[in-house]
Amino acid sequence: MTLAASITVRLRLPLICAPVFRVSGADLVIEACNAGVIESFPTANCKTVDRFGKWLTRRDSAVPSSAAPFCPNLIMRSSSMKEELACICRHRVEMIITSVGSPAPAVDPLHEIGCLVLTDVATVRHAEKAIAAGIDGLILLTAGADGQTGWADGFAFARAVRRIFDGPIVLAGRISDGWPLWAARALGCDLAYMGTRFIAATESSAPPDYKQILVDSEFDDIFLTRAFTDLETNILPPSIVAAGLDPANLPAMSEGRSPQLCGSGAPAPQTMEGRLECRTFGFRCPSRRIRGSINQNHSG
Ligand SMILES: Cc1cc2nc3c(=O)[nH]c(=O)nc-3n(C[C@H](O)[C@H](O)[C@H](O)COP(=O)(O)O)c2cc1C
Structure with missing residues (x-):
């Protein structure tokens, strides 16, 4: 396990509740973190940067520091990326996930506040570029992932990335219970993503x-x-x-x-x-x- 012990001791499962647009809301964030699972949410779910800041404040007051981390999902090519990044830095967020575009512009400011930067990738080439940009961890988007999906086979992808990267890696796609989660660990991944599994949860904002x-x-x-x-x-x-x-x-x-x-x-x-x-x-x-x-x- 390459994830810092300061994080792993707060987890009940080696799991990230994946960011899902219009589904991952404040309630899911609070419940998942309190249950010992890392919870990610797209910053776009807050609709405005001001509201995003209020979410961060609400989360800080509703979840003790001993709970699992939460993890905003920053869309690098979003028009509000710079403002969202500044908000993340002001709130000294512990970890984030970047998607859609190079993480490079966010890495230095986030490292300055001690924030762990994970980036989602769909190919080994993407992984190499992200590693070169200085990220701390990789999310491997595979062929089974729901919504906009990956192409790679998870078994082969995890092993190929492990050969070039010894930081935290997270397997994403078609993981919905403890069996594939265990398989992901056996493959050498630190964590797994579950997206769809949480969409029908009571705390989800899905209609x-x-x-x-x-x-x-x-x-x-x-x-x-x-x-x-x-x-x-x-x-x-x-x-x-x-x-x-x-x-x-x-x-x-x-x-x-x-x-x-x-x-x-x-x-x-x-x-x-x-x-x-x-x-x-x-x-x-x-x-x-x-x-x-x-x-x-x-x-x-
Ligand atoms: C409806 C839907 C919306 C999603 N929205 C986002 C998003 O905003 N940002 C993101 O990084 N991933 C998004 N994803 C991908 C998930 O974070 C995750 O990679 C995927 O759900 C993993 O596959 P699984 O659903 O089979 O567990 C979305 C997935 C779904 C199904």
């Missing part, structure tokens, strides 16, 4: 209809498509149907139009902000999960 779709869905229901954001995305068909679309006849992004989930017949978003916003519907639709696993989540 009830989305939670129900997850609970009702089976392993084989998953649908992989590039139709919405031109990035490979794991989605559940009932949400596509609920939006008035036929999963079997989705317009291709190469036709220059995105389906009405991005706004009726609107042109496909060309900017990163546009694509991130387009992820919105992903929060209603993504992911397969074994029903029993979600039900266990409800029953605690």
